[in-house]
Amino acid sequence: MTQSVSAQDVRALRRFNRYFTRRIGALDDHYLGQDRPLGEARLLFEIGDGASLRELRGRLRLDAGYLSRMVRALQAQGLVRVSVPAEDSRLRVAELTPAGRVEVEEQNRRADALAEGLLGSLDERRRGELTAAIAAAERLLRLAAITVESVDAAARDARDCLAGYAADIDARFPEGFDPAALVRPDEVSGDSGAFLVAYEEGRPVGCGALRRLAPDTGEIRHVWVRPEARRLGLARRILDGLERAAVARGYGVVRLDTHAVLTEAQAMYRACGYTEIPRYDHNVYAAHWFEKRLPRPSGD
Amino acid sequence: MTQSVSAQDVRALRRFNRYFTRRIGALDDHYLGQDRPLGEARLLFEIGDGASLRELRGRLRLDAGYLSRMVRALQAQGLVRVSVPAEDSRLRVAELTPAGRVEVEEQNRRADALAEGLLGSLDERRRGELTAAIAAAERLLRLAAITVESVDAAARDARDCLAGYAADIDARFPEGFDPAALVRPDEVSGDSGAFLVAYEEGRPVGCGALRRLAPDTGEIRHVWVRPEARRLGLARRILDGLERAAVARGYGVVRLDTHAVLTEAQAMYRACGYTEIPRYDHNVYAAHWFEKRLPRPSGD
DNA sequence: GGCTTTCTTTGACTAGAGTCAAAGAATGAC
DNA sequence: GTCATTCTTTGACTCTAGTCAAAGAAAGCC
Known part of the structure; x- marks a missing residue:
């Protein structure tokens, strides 16, 4: 790492x-x-x-x-x-x-x-420079201090995150969100899946899940960051961690879908090398589908 | 202030x-x-x-x-x-x-x-951003923490600074520098002069002097910053302080001269609103002469 | 309903951090 | 040469910070 x-x-x-x-x-x-x-x-x-x-x-x-x-x-x-x-x-x-x-x-x-x-x-100009430098330093230091760990999806922190995620998107999707659509813990553990939780100062502040879609294909789901930890670049780190987990589990490609209203998420996926593909599932909340080819596992 | x-x-x-x-x-x-x-x-x-x-x-x-x-x-x-x-x-x-x-x-x-x-x-890009932000913040915080105070030119800190200044330029001027050319304490005190010392964490890290040249004209001399406090923008603050002192003492204009080798100083004076003028003194070390008109004292 | 875990309280400590005052030895100033 | 000042040392404290262990009360888990 x-x-x-x-x-x-x-x-x-x-x-x-x-x-x-x-x-x-x-x-x-x-x-x-x-x-x-x-x-x-x-x-x-x-x-x-x-x-x-x-x-x-x-x-x-x-x-x-x-x-x-x-x-x-x-x-x-x-x-x-x-x-x-x-x-x-x-x-x-x-x-x-x-x-x-x-x-x-x-x-x-x-x-x-x-x-x-x-x-x-300090004069006004320098004061502005200082404030900007401080804001950048704080953002980056917070990001650096956050650790992304693989946890059991049934554990309390994971459940809390999923609950937070569900509540968040329930409020943002016009049609609401049914928690039954969340991944099951057994899908995102073991040799074919993973559940990551991001911790800041010991508190869970974000999550992301990986599950098996087909022999060579993993699916990334529920990438989410608590409001207080947004705009740090954390979602990318979680995504990155999930991709690494996918590589480690032998997947050659990962897919994911997003809701129409999550435009920032779509932009992020594109920026991270995902390309839009046709619908691959029956997720009623999805409006866009993405895919990314992964590198083969390296020796180190 | x-x-x-x-x-x-x-x-x-x-x-x-x-x-x-x-x-x-x-x-x-x-x-x-x-x-x-x-x-x-x-x-x-x-x-x-x-x-x-x-x-x-x-x-x-x-x-x-x-x-x-x-x-x-x-x-x-x-x-x-x-x-x-x-x-x-x-x-x-x-x-x-x-x-x-x-x-x-x-x-x-x-x-x-x-x-x-x-x-x-952090990835390499963000690491670079953090390092840059941190460097900027440190520089500006140090500058902000430095205080510029008016002190008696005969006091120990003032003498130490003048000695440091003399030693520094003695090494930089090809012809060396004779400390007899320094201002006398009595010239830079009272109603017509001033001596400023910049303190960082209680240690003197720079100085500057103002003396009378003519009824409406002050002269700024010996603006100097210790090597360890350079590149913070401190010289400007000292200069600024001296100009304020000049205004407070009723001068309408300040002049100063610099040696040919002190090119950064010349650039700074120009950037601070000084314009080059003909020789006005017999200082053997001087090669450039500058002047700046000052605002009238404001009411506050 | 029993067992484990979580959260807080209490008791019994230890050591680090810091203050204040007095005094002795050198210097610096005049 | 005297006197004030600077710098360090010593004695005598106080209090904050922090640790560890034991135990009781609730809550969560099958």
């Missing part, structure tokens, strides 16, 4: 990493905390409009016990309110109290002032 | 800051430390090819006592050697021992592997 990376690129990233973490980031932390431990300040910020301890634990990568205690401390300070959600009473949901909200506002104000001070010393 | 900054730019920078510090930076720290406290790991890395405790204290913003103890701990582990420099026996200079060097090498290897892993999941 890892392609050979030039030492120059590595050096550039490390330099930036060092510079940013030590200088800018450290500054930010220092101001953010002010009269409160940094851990608590971050936690307050991350709670935002309410979050379960489970989510917070994942997002901040904290020990469960440690988090539990910090939440209790914030509760004691009157900044946070904890409740038990109706749907699962093992969970605890933390929310900001009005006082907590004030505190977070103040944090935000300080961090804004810091960023403003930094940006203010 | 601070120009009005759009909320959008502020938001973009803060988002990036958060993303980078929490995700990428935190990862790096985690790997860097491994079986050693993070503080010590950073310190080892920062010592590099030798540094005085004074420098280290500044660069890492550590308490003097804390640093002293950490150095002693590294010394006890055989990773660092401390010596007293001949020129100032209050100072202590820390250097890596061979064992320390091995340790830092190992740190580097790990951090490289981390960066490589991240970059490796």
